[in-house]
Structure formats: C-alpha cells, structure tokens
Amino acid sequence: MKIIKSGVLIAFCALFAFIGLSFNKTKQDDNNVHTNYVGIKNSIEEVYNQSDLVVTGNVKESYSYKIGNMIFTNYKIAIDETIKTKYDGFKDEIEVVQSGGRYEGQERVFKEIKPLEIGNTYLFLLNKTWPEKTNNNFFTPYGAFQGVIDFKIDKTAKMTKDEKKIVKGFNKANKIEEKLINKDLNKMLKELK
Structure with missing residues (x-):
C-alpha cells in the first residue's frame, strides 16, 4: 500500500x-530572452485608459543595472507634454524602465522591447513601476512595450501646439503602433480624452 x-x-x-x-x-538562449507578455491589449483606447501617465517626451540619457540575473535600462525622459496623469509632480523629467540592456559586458535582449534612441521623442503610455513608492519618478511602458509609440513632426504643417505628429513605427512587435502608422497622433489623442 x-x-x-x-x-x-x-x-x-x-x-x-x-x-x-x-x-x-x-525561455532564454544566450543573451536573447523570448517571452509572452501578459496584459497585451488590442487597441490604443485600452492602453490609454489603463495607463497612469501619458506624455510625449525626449530621451536624454540612459543607464543600465542588474537585479539578480535580469538587466534593466532606465531612460531619462524630458517631458514635452503631459496628456494624462494620475500623479502630481512629474512636470519636467521621468525615468522609463525597460527590461534588457547591456551591463558590465553582459547583454539581455528582448525581441519585443526595442531600446529607445537618445534624442528621439516618443509618446509614452506608462504605469508607475513601484506604485507603493510615491516619491519616485520611475515608470514602465504599458505591456512592457505597447506603451511606446514613435512619431515624427510633419514639417509641412505649421509649427503650433496642434502640429501634426505622424506615427512612424519603430517596433514591429507592437501591433498597437502598427495600427497607427501614418496617422496623426494629436487627432487620435483628442479622440481619446
């Protein structure tokens, strides 16, 4: 028995x-990490509604660090415009935290998470990285990568607050961004408010 x-x-x-x-x-092979992300949304409306902070901002600098076996990269973002916020006090600069990066000769790459380019301006749809810590300015893109939308200013439009911001698309894994390519970001954001 x-x-x-x-x-x-x-x-x-x-x-x-x-x-x-x-x-x-x-799963992980060498330095590349492949994963399925939870919370992936099908529309910009869903991502916008579930984000704590929505801003456009310029990437000023970055630094990487390691926690356990994981490497993270923080990007310092100078905020151009705050579109939506649940938090006060983030008027000038925030840090966007992304998984992956290069640190002390080691590299971790996530296929879906594209590194941000210093000098580029993006639309960020973010949530607080550590919501219980109210005194920090660390935010994470919604869905790890869906909350970063690349755009360019339409040079043929007049330079006003309502200038056309046309979505370029730099991350093929981001189906939200893909649906918005060549569309006017300002017009889309006005519809979401």
Whole structure:
C-alpha cells in the first residue's frame, strides 16, 4: 500500500512539475530572452485608459543595472507634454524602465522591447513601476512595450501646439503602433480624452 501511495504522490508531483513548466512561457538562449507578455491589449483606447501617465517626451540619457540575473535600462525622459496623469509632480523629467540592456559586458535582449534612441521623442503610455513608492519618478511602458509609440513632426504643417505628429513605427512587435502608422497622433489623442 505504501508503494502505491508513493507512486501516486510521485505521479502527482511529476504532473504538477509538467504543468508548471508548460505555463512558463519565458525561455532564454544566450543573451536573447523570448517571452509572452501578459496584459497585451488590442487597441490604443485600452492602453490609454489603463495607463497612469501619458506624455510625449525626449530621451536624454540612459543607464543600465542588474537585479539578480535580469538587466534593466532606465531612460531619462524630458517631458514635452503631459496628456494624462494620475500623479502630481512629474512636470519636467521621468525615468522609463525597460527590461534588457547591456551591463558590465553582459547583454539581455528582448525581441519585443526595442531600446529607445537618445534624442528621439516618443509618446509614452506608462504605469508607475513601484506604485507603493510615491516619491519616485520611475515608470514602465504599458505591456512592457505597447506603451511606446514613435512619431515624427510633419514639417509641412505649421509649427503650433496642434502640429501634426505622424506615427512612424519603430517596433514591429507592437501591433498597437502598427495600427497607427501614418496617422496623426494629436487627432487620435483628442479622440481619446
């Protein structure tokens, strides 16, 4: 009887281990990390509505660091325009935290998370990285990568607050951005407010 109970117990443990491994969608080969992200949305409206902070801003500088086996990169963003916010006090600069980067000779690359380019301006749809810490200015793009939209200023339009900001698209994995390519960002944002 003890042998049967031990066999059943071992079978259940093996089954739970198999199930646990089956649902672990993250895998790593060398420096590339492949994962399925939770919370991925199908529309800009969903991402906008579930974001705590929506701004346009220019990437000024970046730095990377390691926590455990994971490398992160923080980008210092000079805010051009705050479109939506749940927080006061973030008028000039925030830091956008992304997974991946290069640190002390090691590199972690996420296929879906494109590094931001210093000097570029983006639309950021963000959530507080550590919501319980009210005194920091660290934010994470919605869905890890869906909350970063690249755009360019239409040089043929008059330089006003309502100038046309045309979505360029720099991340092919971002289906939200893909749906917005060549559309006027300002017009879309007015419709969301």
